[in-house]
Amino acid sequence: MTNFILIFFYLILGIVLQRVKRFPTNSYKLLNKIVIYICLPALALYYIPKIHWNNQLLFPIGVAWIGFAVSFVFFRFLGKKYGWSKKLTGCLILTAGLGNTSFLGFPIIEALYGQEGMKTAILVDQPGTFVVLSTLGILVATMYSKGEPNGIQIFKKIMFFPPFITFVAACVMNVLNFDFHEWIQYILKKVGSGVTPLALVSVGLQLRFESRSQHWRFLGLGLLYKLILTPAIIYVLYVVILNQNSKMIEVAIMESAMAPMITASILATTHGLKPRLSSMMIGFGIPISFITLAFWYFVLRFI
Numbered sequence: 520m521t522n523f524i525l526i527f528f529y530l531i532l533g534i535v536l537q538r539v540k541r542f543p544t545n546s547y548k549l550l551n552k553i554v555i556y557i558c559l560p561a562l563a564l565y566y567i568p569k570i571h572w573n574n575q576l577l578f579p580i581g582v583a584w585i586g587f588a589v590s591f592v593f594f595r596f597l598g599k600k601y602g603w604s605k606k607l608t609g610c611l612i613l614t615a616g617l618g619n620t621s622f623l624g625f626p627i628i629e630a631l632y633g634q635e636g637m638k639t640a641i642l643v644d645q646p647g648t649f650v651v652l653s654t655l656g657i658l659v660a661t662m663y664s665k666g667e668p669n670g671i672q673i674f675k676k677i678m679f680f681p682p683f684i685t686f687v688a689a690c691v692m693n694v695l696n697f698d699f700h701e702w703i704q705y706i707l708k709k710v711g712s713g714v715t716p717l718a719l720v721s722v723g724l725q726l727r728f729e730s731r732s733q734h735w736r737f738l739g740l741g742l743l744y745k746l747i748l749t750p751a752i753i754y755v756l757y758v759v760i761l762n763q764n765s766k767m768i769e770v771a772i773m774e775s776a777m778a779p780m781i782t783a784s785i786l787a788t789t790h791g792l793k794p795r796l797s798s799m800m801i802g803f804g805i806p807i808s809f810i811t812l813a814f815w816y817f818v819l820r821f822i
Contacts, residue, residue: 526623526805529716533723550721551785554714559649559782560685562621562711566645567689568698576646578757579639579771583617583647585756586749586775587655590616593744607737609663610793614800615741617652617780618749620644621714623805624777627812632770639770648780653683656786664790718781725788725798734796741779741796742804746811750776754818769819776815778808 536542570576590612598608618624621644628640654677661676677683692698699707753775757763784797 525716526719529719530723530802530805533720533725535723536720537724547721547724548789550717550724551789554718554721554782554785555789556681558711558714558717559653559682561707562714563645563649563682563685563689564692564699565704565707565711566641567686568692570642570646570693575767576642578763578768579642579774580647582643582753582771582775583620583651585753586618587612587616587651589749589752590744591655591659593748597740605663606792607796609659609790610787610796611737611741611744612659612663613656613783613787613792614779614797615744615749617648617656617783618745618775618777619780619805619808620648620774620777623808624774627777628770628773631773631816632766635766636770639767640774643771643774649682650686652780652783652786653677653680653686656783657683660786660790660792663792714782718785719801721788722781722784722798722801725794734793734799737796738799738803741800742807745779745800745804746776746808750815772819773812773815776808776812778804 533547536546537544594608594611594615597603598605598611620640624640624644625637628636632639657677657680658673661673698704750772753772757768757772779800781801784801787797788794
């Protein structure tokens with residue numbers, strides 16, 4: 520419950536700070552850089568060395584990869600059909616294609632499924648959502664931002680993206696069965712915990728409630744895909760087609776139904792991909808997701 524209260528506290532704090540005249544209007548850019556270049560790498564180095572592999576883990580890990588891949592095909596198709604700008608298409612691919620599987624997902628999963636559920640939730644988030652963001656996410660952000668980047672530029676963007684570098688280092692640590700000393704792990708965890716408050720304040724600083732905004736229909740389409748279509752796709756694939764029924768699968772589907780990922784919104788914003796719409800996807804997606812998550816929990820438990 521505390522986590523839910525904090526979500527709205529940080530969002531509202533950001534909105535309030537918009538009204539403070541002496542507060543720098545572009546301070547959200549600094550917050551975004553801290554999240555991407557410091558907090559995310561710390562999380563990778565803390566969590567990934569602790570993962571123990573088996574083939575069943577492909578199901579929770581696959582959630583983010585499947586959701587993002589379908590998002591790319593879906594919004595790329597609509598973008599070409601209706602003549603959307605590259606920035607609009609890229610924004611929707613990123614913000615609708617990745618879910619808030621950590622700060623929002625972890626407390627919800629722990630409340631519903633306990634510590635066993637958390638083991639699955641971490642798999643959905645770290646080798647799933649986090650890696651997709653650090654690879655395919657930066658690829659899409661680069662492709663759909665200004666200019667026409669070539670293959671070498673895109674490759675450099677990914678290879679020198681700090682979260683990706685630390686992900687590779689963390690994977691090597693995992694293979695070598697090596698982890699940091701406890702006090703270093705403690706520091707990494709504390710630094711990584713700054714992702715949510717900083718990111719939510721950043722979103723709040725950019726959030727605007729404009730009744731005549733041209734983004735409303737795109738917001739609705741993005742949230743429809745993220746909150747309804749993505750979990751429906753994972754449900755049909757895992758439960759109906761592959762006939763998988765377990766607590767791990769339930770948790771994986773619930774994680775797929777989480778609101779849009781805060782850091783994906785930041786990535787879109789830093790690349791100039793419709794910052795206003797990116798913030799709206801978070802600001803409206805989080806409260807609406809509480810309703811849709813209740814729906815999916817009912818479906819999984821009682822149908």
